Amino acid sequence: MYIAFGRRVVDTDEIKEKIEESTEFKVLKDMSKGTKREDSFAYNLSISIDILNEIISDDYSIDDLSEDDLFDEYMSLSEELATDMEDLLPEESIIDVKAYKWDLSDNDIRVVLAGVNEEVGEGKLKDVMRRLVTQLE
Template identity: 50%
Template sequence: MYVEFNSTIVESKDIKDTIEKNTEFKVLKDMSKGSKREDILAFNLSVAINTLNDLLEDENNLKDLTEDELFEEYLSLAEEIAMDIEEYVPDGAVLDIKAYKWDKSDDGISLVIIIAPEDINDLKLKDIMRKLITQVE
Protein backbone atom coordinates (compact mmCIF):
# COMPACT_ATOMS: atom_id res chain seq x y z
CA MET A 1 0.00 0.00 0.00
CA TYR A 2 1.25 3.48 -0.85
CA VAL A 3 0.71 6.57 1.30
CA GLU A 4 1.69 10.18 0.72
CA PHE A 5 3.52 12.15 3.42
CA ASN A 6 4.45 15.76 2.53
CA SER A 7 4.53 15.05 -1.22
CA THR A 8 6.61 11.90 -0.70
CA ILE A 9 5.06 8.55 -1.64
CA VAL A 10 5.92 5.77 0.82
CA GLU A 11 5.23 2.06 0.41
CA SER A 12 4.20 0.18 3.54
CA LYS A 13 6.56 -2.69 2.63
CA ASP A 14 9.53 -0.28 2.72
CA ILE A 15 8.57 0.98 6.18
CA LYS A 16 8.05 -2.62 7.36
CA ASP A 17 11.52 -3.60 6.14
CA THR A 18 13.07 -0.51 7.75
CA ILE A 19 11.44 -1.26 11.10
CA GLU A 20 12.65 -4.86 11.08
CA LYS A 21 16.16 -3.94 9.94
CA ASN A 22 16.77 -1.01 12.30
CA THR A 23 14.84 -1.80 15.48
CA GLU A 24 14.19 -4.62 17.93
CA PHE A 25 10.67 -5.02 16.58
CA LYS A 26 9.29 -7.76 14.38
CA VAL A 27 6.37 -6.84 12.12
CA LEU A 28 3.65 -9.44 12.62
CA LYS A 29 1.18 -7.92 10.17
CA ASP A 30 0.71 -4.91 7.91
CA MET A 31 -2.64 -3.53 9.08
CA SER A 32 -2.70 -0.52 6.74
CA LYS A 33 -5.59 -1.82 4.62
CA GLY A 34 -7.45 -2.93 7.74
CA SER A 35 -7.59 0.68 8.88
CA LYS A 36 -9.91 1.38 5.93
CA ARG A 37 -8.04 4.66 5.36
CA GLU A 38 -5.76 5.57 2.51
CA ASP A 39 -3.69 8.14 4.39
CA ILE A 40 -2.12 6.04 7.16
CA LEU A 41 0.19 3.09 7.66
CA ALA A 42 -0.43 0.65 10.51
CA PHE A 43 1.48 -2.38 11.73
CA ASN A 44 1.09 -5.08 14.35
CA LEU A 45 4.51 -5.40 16.01
CA SER A 46 6.17 -7.63 18.57
CA VAL A 47 9.23 -7.11 20.74
CA ALA A 48 10.93 -9.98 22.59
CA ILE A 49 10.62 -10.20 26.37
CA ASN A 50 14.38 -10.83 26.56
CA THR A 51 15.01 -7.44 24.94
CA LEU A 52 12.74 -5.75 27.47
CA ASN A 53 14.30 -7.66 30.38
CA ASP A 54 17.76 -6.45 29.35
CA LEU A 55 16.52 -2.87 29.47
CA LEU A 56 14.54 -3.30 32.70
CA GLU A 57 17.32 -5.03 34.66
CA ASP A 58 19.26 -1.77 34.66
CA GLU A 59 16.50 -0.10 36.69
CA ASN A 60 14.67 -2.83 38.60
CA ASN A 61 15.18 -6.15 40.23
CA LEU A 62 12.69 -8.15 38.15
CA LYS A 63 12.26 -10.75 40.89
CA ASP A 64 10.76 -8.09 43.17
CA LEU A 65 7.89 -7.35 40.76
CA THR A 66 4.58 -9.18 40.73
CA GLU A 67 3.41 -10.54 37.39
CA ASP A 68 0.93 -7.65 37.05
CA GLU A 69 3.64 -5.07 37.79
CA LEU A 70 5.98 -6.76 35.33
CA PHE A 71 3.24 -6.77 32.69
CA GLU A 72 2.69 -3.02 33.16
CA GLU A 73 6.46 -2.40 32.97
CA TYR A 74 6.68 -4.43 29.75
CA LEU A 75 3.80 -2.54 28.13
CA SER A 76 5.12 0.91 28.99
CA LEU A 77 8.70 0.06 28.03
CA ALA A 78 7.59 -1.47 24.71
CA GLU A 79 5.66 1.71 23.89
CA GLU A 80 8.60 3.85 24.96
CA ILE A 81 11.17 2.09 22.77
CA ALA A 82 8.71 1.97 19.87
CA MET A 83 8.95 5.77 19.76
CA ASP A 84 12.45 5.22 18.30
CA ILE A 85 10.69 4.19 15.08
CA GLU A 86 9.89 7.87 14.61
CA GLU A 87 13.36 8.47 13.20
CA TYR A 88 12.62 6.05 10.34
CA VAL A 89 9.25 7.43 9.25
CA PRO A 90 8.81 10.15 6.62
CA ASP A 91 8.85 13.84 7.54
CA GLY A 92 5.38 15.09 8.28
CA ALA A 93 4.29 11.88 10.02
CA VAL A 94 3.15 11.30 13.58
CA LEU A 95 3.00 8.02 15.50
CA ASP A 96 0.41 6.50 17.76
CA ILE A 97 1.54 3.38 19.60
CA LYS A 98 -0.38 1.03 21.85
CA ALA A 99 0.99 -2.10 23.51
CA TYR A 100 -1.87 -4.46 24.23
CA LYS A 101 -0.78 -8.03 24.97
CA TRP A 102 1.89 -10.23 26.51
CA ASP A 103 2.01 -13.12 24.07
CA LYS A 104 3.54 -15.89 26.16
CA SER A 105 3.61 -18.35 23.25
CA ASP A 106 5.76 -15.92 21.26
CA ASP A 107 7.45 -14.61 24.45
CA GLY A 108 6.91 -11.03 23.35
CA ILE A 109 4.83 -7.92 23.82
CA SER A 110 2.47 -7.12 20.95
CA LEU A 111 1.82 -3.55 19.84
CA VAL A 112 -0.06 -1.63 17.18
CA ILE A 113 1.63 1.38 15.60
CA ILE A 114 -0.06 3.95 13.38
CA ILE A 115 1.97 6.23 11.15
CA ALA A 116 -0.25 9.11 10.07
CA PRO A 117 0.05 12.56 8.48
CA GLU A 118 0.67 15.24 11.10
CA ASP A 119 -2.51 17.07 10.15
CA ILE A 120 -4.75 14.22 11.36
CA ASN A 121 -6.43 15.17 14.63
CA ASP A 122 -5.86 13.26 17.87
CA LEU A 123 -9.48 12.21 18.17
CA LYS A 124 -9.42 10.56 14.73
CA LEU A 125 -6.09 8.86 15.56
CA LYS A 126 -7.52 7.42 18.78
CA ASP A 127 -10.60 6.18 16.89
CA ILE A 128 -8.41 4.42 14.31
CA MET A 129 -6.30 2.86 17.09
CA ARG A 130 -9.42 1.59 18.86
CA LYS A 131 -10.57 -0.13 15.63
CA LEU A 132 -7.16 -1.68 14.98
CA ILE A 133 -6.79 -2.97 18.54
CA THR A 134 -10.21 -4.62 18.19
CA GLN A 135 -8.98 -6.38 15.02
CA VAL A 136 -5.91 -7.89 16.69
CA GLU A 137 -7.48 -8.98 19.97
Protein backbone atom coordinates in the same frame (compact mmCIF):
# COMPACT_ATOMS: atom_id res chain seq x y z
CA MET B 1 0.98 -0.92 -0.17
CA TYR B 2 1.29 2.70 -1.20
CA ILE B 3 -0.35 5.46 0.82
CA ALA B 4 -0.91 9.15 0.17
CA PHE B 5 1.15 10.88 2.81
CA GLY B 6 0.81 14.63 2.64
CA ARG B 7 2.06 15.65 -0.80
CA ARG B 8 3.91 12.44 -1.51
CA VAL B 9 3.41 8.71 -1.78
CA VAL B 10 4.95 6.34 0.77
CA ASP B 11 5.48 2.57 0.45
CA THR B 12 4.50 0.80 3.67
CA ASP B 13 6.92 -2.04 2.82
CA GLU B 14 9.83 0.42 3.04
CA ILE B 15 8.66 1.56 6.48
CA LYS B 16 8.39 -2.09 7.54
CA GLU B 17 11.97 -2.78 6.41
CA LYS B 18 13.29 0.27 8.30
CA ILE B 19 11.56 -0.87 11.48
CA GLU B 20 12.97 -4.38 11.26
CA GLU B 21 16.50 -3.24 10.33
CA SER B 22 16.81 -0.46 12.90
CA THR B 23 14.91 -1.69 15.96
CA GLU B 24 14.42 -4.80 18.07
CA PHE B 25 10.80 -5.05 16.88
CA LYS B 26 9.53 -7.65 14.44
CA VAL B 27 6.71 -6.63 12.11
CA LEU B 28 4.07 -9.33 12.41
CA LYS B 29 1.64 -7.71 10.00
CA ASP B 30 1.21 -4.59 7.90
CA MET B 31 -2.21 -3.41 9.07
CA SER B 32 -2.37 -0.36 6.80
CA LYS B 33 -5.34 -1.74 4.83
CA GLY B 34 -7.17 -2.33 8.10
CA THR B 35 -7.13 1.40 8.85
CA LYS B 36 -9.74 1.85 6.09
CA ARG B 37 -7.86 5.01 5.08
CA GLU B 38 -5.55 5.72 2.16
CA ASP B 39 -3.40 8.15 4.14
CA SER B 40 -2.26 6.13 7.17
CA PHE B 41 0.09 3.29 8.01
CA ALA B 42 -0.18 0.72 10.77
CA TYR B 43 1.73 -2.31 11.93
CA ASN B 44 1.32 -5.13 14.40
CA LEU B 45 4.72 -5.46 16.08
CA SER B 46 6.30 -7.75 18.62
CA ILE B 47 9.32 -7.43 20.88
CA SER B 48 10.94 -10.29 22.76
CA ILE B 49 10.61 -10.52 26.53
CA ASP B 50 14.34 -11.32 26.65
CA ILE B 51 15.18 -7.92 25.15
CA LEU B 52 12.83 -6.18 27.57
CA ASN B 53 14.35 -8.09 30.51
CA GLU B 54 17.82 -6.86 29.56
CA ILE B 55 16.61 -3.26 29.63
CA ILE B 56 14.57 -3.65 32.81
CA SER B 57 17.42 -5.37 34.66
CA ASP B 58 19.44 -2.16 34.39
CA ASP B 59 16.98 -0.53 36.80
CA TYR B 60 15.33 -3.38 38.73
CA SER B 61 15.90 -6.90 39.88
CA ILE B 62 13.31 -8.76 37.83
CA ASP B 63 12.91 -11.41 40.55
CA ASP B 64 11.79 -8.70 42.99
CA LEU B 65 8.89 -7.56 40.77
CA SER B 66 5.45 -9.09 41.11
CA GLU B 67 3.91 -10.51 37.95
CA ASP B 68 1.51 -7.53 37.76
CA ASP B 69 4.36 -5.03 38.12
CA LEU B 70 6.40 -6.90 35.55
CA PHE B 71 3.46 -6.93 33.13
CA ASP B 72 3.01 -3.16 33.57
CA GLU B 73 6.73 -2.61 33.04
CA TYR B 74 6.74 -4.73 29.87
CA MET B 75 3.76 -2.89 28.42
CA SER B 76 5.01 0.62 29.18
CA LEU B 77 8.58 -0.14 28.03
CA SER B 78 7.30 -1.65 24.77
CA GLU B 79 5.22 1.46 24.08
CA GLU B 80 8.16 3.71 24.94
CA LEU B 81 10.52 1.82 22.61
CA ALA B 82 7.97 1.89 19.79
CA THR B 83 7.44 5.62 20.26
CA ASP B 84 11.21 6.13 20.01
CA MET B 85 11.16 4.86 16.42
CA GLU B 86 9.40 8.03 15.26
CA ASP B 87 12.68 9.18 13.65
CA LEU B 88 12.54 6.19 11.27
CA LEU B 89 9.09 7.06 10.02
CA PRO B 90 8.24 9.49 7.24
CA GLU B 91 8.73 13.16 8.06
CA GLU B 92 5.61 14.92 9.31
CA SER B 93 4.33 11.69 10.89
CA ILE B 94 2.35 11.64 14.07
CA ILE B 95 2.02 8.23 15.67
CA ASP B 96 0.04 6.41 18.30
CA VAL B 97 1.33 3.25 19.97
CA LYS B 98 -0.59 0.71 22.02
CA ALA B 99 0.83 -2.39 23.70
CA TYR B 100 -2.06 -4.82 23.94
CA LYS B 101 -0.88 -8.33 24.79
CA TRP B 102 1.77 -10.42 26.52
CA ASP B 103 1.94 -13.49 24.30
CA LEU B 104 3.26 -16.27 26.52
CA SER B 105 3.51 -18.82 23.69
CA ASP B 106 5.92 -16.60 21.69
CA ASN B 107 7.34 -14.94 24.82
CA ASP B 108 6.85 -11.43 23.47
CA ILE B 109 4.81 -8.28 23.84
CA ARG B 110 2.49 -7.29 21.01
CA VAL B 111 2.19 -3.65 20.02
CA VAL B 112 0.14 -1.73 17.45
CA LEU B 113 1.72 1.30 15.83
CA ALA B 114 -0.39 3.65 13.69
CA GLY B 115 0.69 6.80 11.94
CA VAL B 116 -0.77 9.60 9.84
CA ASN B 117 0.52 12.81 8.32
CA GLU B 118 0.36 15.70 10.79
CA GLU B 119 -2.12 17.45 8.46
CA VAL B 120 -4.63 14.66 9.12
CA GLY B 121 -4.54 15.36 12.85
CA GLU B 122 -4.69 13.64 16.22
CA GLY B 123 -8.45 13.07 16.08
CA LYS B 124 -8.28 10.88 12.97
CA LEU B 125 -5.26 9.07 14.40
CA LYS B 126 -7.24 8.17 17.52
CA ASP B 127 -10.06 6.85 15.29
CA VAL B 128 -7.57 4.72 13.35
CA MET B 129 -6.09 3.28 16.55
CA ARG B 130 -9.53 2.50 17.96
CA ARG B 131 -10.42 0.63 14.74
CA LEU B 132 -7.15 -1.36 14.80
CA VAL B 133 -7.43 -2.38 18.45
CA THR B 134 -11.00 -3.53 17.80
CA GLN B 135 -9.75 -5.73 14.94
CA LEU B 136 -7.24 -7.40 17.25
CA GLU B 137 -9.70 -8.27 20.00
